[in-house]
Amino acid sequence: MRVIILLFTIVSISSSVFGLSDGINDKNHKYMERNSIKLTIKNGETFTATLTDNSSAKGLMELLSKGDITIEMEDYGNMEKVGPLGTNLPRNDRQTTTGPGDIILYQGKYLVIYYDTNSWNFTRIGKIDNANAAHLKSALGNGNVTVTLSLNR
Template sequence: MNRLHLVLLLLLSVFMTAVQAQQRVSDNQMKANMGNNTIRLTIKDGKTFTATLADNSSADALIELLSKGDVTVEMEDYGNMEKVGPLGTSLPRNDRQTSTGPGDIILYQGKYLVIYYSTNSWNFTRIGKIDNTNGAQLKSALGNGDVTVTLSLGK
């Protein structure tokens, strides 16, 4: 019976070591995804942009949200300078007086995502900035009126 207990203990130890190793791999993959400071924005017609995220708890919370799956935001035009839509959840706010420009991604009131294709100044939380674009390119891609934008991790 001692031999059987020893074998069972050895098997249990091997199993636990394998489970812990797999958990470390999963944790490392999650950290790698969360360490990534870029997201992808895909407009309904297929035009895709990448954005570099700000270094704040709001952007970190967005990455955590996106690690669970893509987020689609129904956006509408506001003031002929931005597209705005509800995220469907609240993120931490880091509001401060901010002057925006084309490509800025802003969190408004903790629950609205805003993509600027022009300028504005208000008390916002900066989430990030769309890479390698200008106001005219964004306005063209986002179009007039409502637009659907999907956010996802990666480039």
């Protein structure tokens, strides 16, 4: 009888451990899916971006769950495109050095896409996947650009 109880206990613990492990992997996969957005440039080029785990990125995801956001962005300093979100998001500002593909929240209400480097007190929101400076600069073009943000489904 003790052997049967011991075997039953081992099987139960093993099932729980393996089930929990699968649940963690599923949770991480779903988090990555939910933590990804799509950026569509007016010329039709599309990028995906993985968001940072902070309240600013979560606020952006909440906005996007209500629908796409289109932002008119201006070139600034030959290093970034910046445009108003039309609302304020929570700020998590800290000294940050940006690189190509970084998506930054500036003053809680401006979205910035970097195609070069800068250093300032910003809130990092995410990073465009597999982007380099030349490709981003080409896609974003010179002057103003329209960018539409949407959930990556």
